Amino acid sequence: MAIADNVAAVEAAIEKNKALANRQDQVTLVGVTKYHTVAEAQQVVAAGVKNVAENRPEGLAEKQAAFADHKDLVWHFIGTLQRRKVKQVINEIDYFHALDRRSLAQEIQKRALKPIKCFVEVNVSGEASKSGLQLTDVAPFIQSLAEFDRIQVVGLMTMAPIDADAAALHGYFKSLREKRDEIKALGLAWAPCQELSMGMTHDYEIAVQEGATFVRVGTRLFEA
Numbered sequence: 183m184a185i186a187d188n189v190a191a192v193e194a195a196i197e198k199n200k201a202l203a204n205r206q207d208q209v210t211l212v213g214v215t216k217y218h219t220v221a222e223a224q225q226v227v228a229a230g231v232k233n234v235a236e237n238r239p240e241g242l243a244e245k246q247a248a249f250a251d252h253k254d255l256v257w258h259f260i261g262t263l264q265r266r267k268v269k270q271v272i273n274e275i276d277y278f279h280a281l282d283r284r285s286l287a288q289e290i291q292k293r294a295l296k297p298i299k300c301f302v303e304v305n306v307s308g309e310a311s312k313s314g315l316q317l318t319d320v321a322p323f324i325q326s327l328a329e330f331d332r333i334q335v336v337g338l339m340t341m342a343p344i345d346a347d348a349a350a351l352h353g354y355f356k357s358l359r360e361k362r363d364e365i366k367a368l369g370l371a372w373a374p375c376q377e378l379s380m381g382m383t384h385d386y387e388i389a390v391q392e393g394a395t396f397v398r399v400g401t402r403l404f405e406a
């Protein structure tokens with residue numbers, strides 16, 4: 183299949199799973215281009231994807247240079263960001279998906295020229311190898327960000343374990359949704375927390391059923 187067909191298939195699957203869950207709200211497809219060339223990324227954009235994600239500063243710079251004429255693209259940074267790289271990245275993006283520690287929040291506060299839309303990353307499964315806060319630490323962490331006027335917590339983000347079965351995935355994504363609802367209900371000025379960034383190639387359909395508002399899909403878009 184061509185890339186344009188893959189994009190159409192993923193968009194259709196998003197709609198199908200929204201309908202299954204009786205959802206009328208918006209789900210944004212974020213195209214993850216990190217393992218792919220500029221030429222391949224161009225096909226994804228040509229197929230109508232307006233949201234693009236990279237996970238390394240170098241990859242972001244390369245793709246943004248190539249798409250300098252595309253002023254309508256929305257840029258997402260989805261990888262772990264080292265503190266010393268914050269300055270290079272933070273003012274170039276529209277969404278940051280991996281806020282997971284106070285030292286990073288402090289550095290963003292120091293370097294950002296305007297409020298940055300951030301997702302707090304949550305390790306819902308508790309796997310030792312994964313970054314992100316434990317569910318129980320999410321509310322205190324977000325409360326502690328009050329002093330940082332350059333950080334706007336727009337939502338929560340998670341990555342599910344690669345080997346989880348469907349039932350487990352439903353459980354992980356539901357937990358993140360419930361935590362999102364809990365934070366949203368606090369009504370914090372700096373944390374509207376309306377969004378859910380969850381779902382990748384292997385699990386985005388289940389994530390949509392469980393309320394994802396941003397799905398981050400890479401591999402599936404580029405399949406031959």
Ligand SMILES: *Cc1c(COP(=O)(O)O)cnc(C)c1O
Binds near residue numbers: 216383
């Ligand atoms: C690579 C990556 C994705 C996309 O993964 P695929 O399995 O290729 O769809 C999504 N989110 C994050 C954080 C990633 O690093």
